[in-house]
Amino acid sequence: MSRFRLYPTNAQAGIMLGHCAHARYVWNLAVEQHAHWRPGRSPTPGFAEQCRQLTEARRDNPWLAAGNADVQQQALKDFATAKTARFTSGFGEPTWRRKHTHEGFRVIGTDRVPEFGPDGSPKLNAKTGRQVMGRSVVVQKLNRHWARVKVPGCGWVRFRLTRPELPVAKTFRITFHSGRWHIAFAVVPEPLDTPGTGKVIGIDRGVKITAALSDGRKLNCPQLTVKERAQIRKHQRRAARAPKGSEAKTAAHATVARLRAREADRRKDWCEKTSTMLARTYDRVRFEKLNIKNMTASARGTAEQPGRNVRAKAGLNRAVLAQGWGLLRQRTGHKAPGRVEDVPAPYTSLRCSACGWIDKNSRKSQAEFVCSSCGFTCNADTNAAVNVAAGQGGIPRPRRSAGAGGATTATGRPSAREPQPLWVGIPLF
Template identity: 45%
Template sequence: MSNFFAGTHKRPTWRKQGVHEGFRQVGVKPHQVERLSRKWGAVLVPKCGWVRFRLSRPVPEGVKSYRVTCDRVGRWHVAFAHVPSPVPGPGDGTVVGVDRGVAVSAALSTGDLLKVPGLTPGEARRLELLARRLGRARRGSGRRARLRAALARLKARESDRRKNWVEQTSTMLARGFEVIGVEDLRIGGMTRSAKGTIERPGRNVAAKAGLNRGILAAGWGMLVERLEHKAPGRVHKIDPAYTSQRCSACGTTDREARESQARFRCRSCGHAGNADVNAARNIAHETRLGLVATTAGPAAAARGRSGSPGRTNREPQPVLLS
């Protein structure tokens, strides 16, 4: 509770079966962790003896503690407490903008479109079928327990693929670019339920729930969190206002320029392209302006601009297209 009132941790919760399964062991000695082969290791667990585990990565030297947990699928994991070294950047000053979305999980200013691999169509159909069967199963029955376990296995498969994508993408960005610009999004507020209260019920609750699931399935927060771990001090968060409405070629802000979810066409200069890539280039531009302002001081950032830094607002001008 002291950590909660200090503002460094969340409110403590009661332990729940199937969620908070596990324990932590401190004071680990070097001889209590062994490597058996290239893929397998063993750790000495008190009152259990030597327990083998699969090596997903080499165990670092000098670990002092580990935690053994069990997920909802029934898989046991052991995690050794260790702070890894940051991923070194290229050192060439390259800047990349990352625009996070639902249809495209991450669009880069270089033009690359990255998407989280979800369930296959067959797995999605099986997930829907299992959910229907679970709704008809009697509470407390063995059939319901088996259906819940099957659903948990599919959900864990989807979660594992998302985590693997986040790890690979964050490592690629941290290793390939010196500065990474992302939007400063309040994901908790964006995914808040819209059902409202009895006195003031919400509108379009089902559509908002679907959007919330899409945002959470894209791994927005996890991607930025891992980027900050692997590239500390190199991740810059910018104001997300008008990044999807501003043309990356001429700087004109026009809400009608985004013709669809994936199509952007500026009515002033005629620039057309992918809407997510256009937003990512605006993010990269804002990140460069922030770096210049930090290096040269506030006077250089405000010189020759009115309103918000790096933003040019003017009415769309007609152009002749050949």
């Protein structure tokens, strides 16, 4: 997906906010309609039936008819897609969309262009024998930095062109958040070519060091500066003291949102550049497999069984989410499909990358690893990344006997001290 910053005029921004309101209203109507369904009742209406109902609603409500019909139908199309993919997408049932939070709408192309097959030959209609004509978004390039796109009801709207080529897509989505407009064209990017060097890299993700690579490099996701964090706290206090519904409260919240958006932009930019570097440099990229959703779950508990250290856990959750672990893994998988693997996380930080000995006492601190068997010393995150690169994760296997030569480690090397059971020092449950 190609995403660009959109710069509409004040009049165009007002029209697009109306499109956002109509799309959100139609979406919420569809959610409410499906929420009333119970077993034994007639089936809920599908996309075609909802489009017919939308036509009747537009006929009876002039304020809804004043909006664009294609924008409202695409909201129903998005709902039907989300409803169909509720079991595979991981997001579950479609939920309500709120003002100031879910501001956006989707537009389909209006320009008729001929379609071609994968081999470059024109697509032909099986009945008529004529070439199939598809829809395309109307985009024009103004200069090397600016382009414009045709939006229903707004005419030509400028956007900042940050790629050398104009996007060619059938649909695009416009979103509004933190006072900024963005346009995303539905374009499937081409995967990056394999370098062919045979290199394998392991990545251990953490809070202190965002990504520790098995070659010794340490990459950190950029965060807000101390001054920017102080500004966030200052405007949060102003918003708390301001009267409810006042302009001062709205302005304070808007300032905080802009600073938060700046942090998110830095995180996304870092993930894009880092994932591109990994896809272009290494033939195979191995990540430590982490269940980020469970790791960042709230510790609040229930009224009957309240949680412990709730505030401390909330701070840890924010620190984890600020590192962009999931986005880095996702974007690397998009750019290097089939070349990204997930290695089970257990024991990767306790295993010695030199001899394979596993002991929780080898992890002296967050940054120091000293093997209790062979004395190997290394940065703890780098040691874990080397284990990830070697695919050594999960529950270890029992030690194999070395015969007359004595016991060996999990890697087959002789142990440096008197052998003991592999499970010593490892919590099994």
